[in-house]
Amino acid sequence: KQEVTQIPAALSVPEGENLVLNCSFTDSAIYNLQWFRQDPGKGLTSLLLIQSSQREQTSGRLNASLDKSSGRSTLYIAASQPGDSATYLCAVAGGTSYGKLTFGQGTILTVHP
Amino acid sequence: GAGVSQSPSNKVTEKGKDVELRCDPISGHTALYWYRQSLGQGLEFLIYFQGNSAPDKSGLPSDRFSAERTGGSVSTLTIQRTQQEDSAVYLCASSPGPNTEAFFGQGTRLTVV
Numbered sequence: 001k002q003e004v005t006q007i008p009a010a011l012s013v014p015e016g017e018n019l020v021l022n023c024s025f026t027d028s029a030i031y032n033l034q035w036f037r038q039d040p041g042k043g044l045t046s047l048l049l050i051q052s053s054q055r056e057q058t059s060g061r062l063n064a065s066l067d068k069s070s071g072r073s074t075l076y077i078a079a080s081q082p083g084d085s086a087t088y089l090c091a092v093a094g095g096t097s098y099g100k101l102t103f104g105q106g107t108i109l110t111v112h113p
Numbered sequence: 114g115a116g117v118s119q120s121p122s123n124k125v126t127e128k129g130k131d132v133e134l135r136c137d138p139i140s141g142h143t144a145l146y147w148y149r150q151s152l153g154q155g156l157e158f159l160i161y162f163q164g165n166s167a168p169d170k171s172g173l174p175s176d177r178f179s180a181e182r183t184g185g186s187v188s189t190l191t192i193q194r195t196q197q198e199d200s201a202v203y204l205c206a207s208s209p210g211p212n213t214e215a216f217f218g219q220g221t222r223l224t225v226v
Binding site for chain 2: 031
């Protein structure tokens with residue numbers, strides 16, 4: 001059974017800092033990994049999707065990497081802003097859980113001015 | 114519509130009543146997912162539809178929960194004889210196909226009193 005773990009559970013940083021969120025998964029036979037953002041009381045917003053054949057994806061100040069063999073992904077946020085404050089979730093598709101996404105518990109990020 | 118639409122956005126019901134939650138996926142998306150997010154908890158997989166294949170119901174917590182997807186489009190999640198522990202946010206997502214980028218709706222917040 002696929003299990004996804006996110007570290008840290010919570011992170012508080014001052015505005016302007018670069019930061020890294022970590023995601024690990026137990027079954028490396030995945031099709032892709034997706035990073036989402038969730039604001040309080042809202043649904044999930046897709047940030048980046050990395051296919052299993054890719055090593056990284058970039059969107060603006062966000063960069064996600066994937067090391068499938070070791071079961072790890074990182075989300076790097078450059079020059080953080082208060083508007084980046086949210087819960088960040090990673091999810092993997094595939095492996096023994098064909099089709100459905102398996103989520104981590106999320107990292108609660110607070111960026112203070 | 115441009116995104117996944119869920120209705121109602123909020124639902125308060127009395128214990129023991131039945132409720133129906135609706136999801137309109139993005140047009141043309143063959144995959145549809147239901148997840149549940151309880152207060153302070155991660156996303157719990159409920160059910161996954163892919164095209165005309167038999168749905169993956171492995172996440173439904175009890176036989177009080179059922180879901181349909183009519184005409185490969187709109188989906189309805191039904192909870193019979195609701196209990197207080199059913200209180201949660203129910204999230205629907207769709208994707209173009211299996212193991213592709215998933216897009217979530219804003220969720221339905223269900224409160225059972």
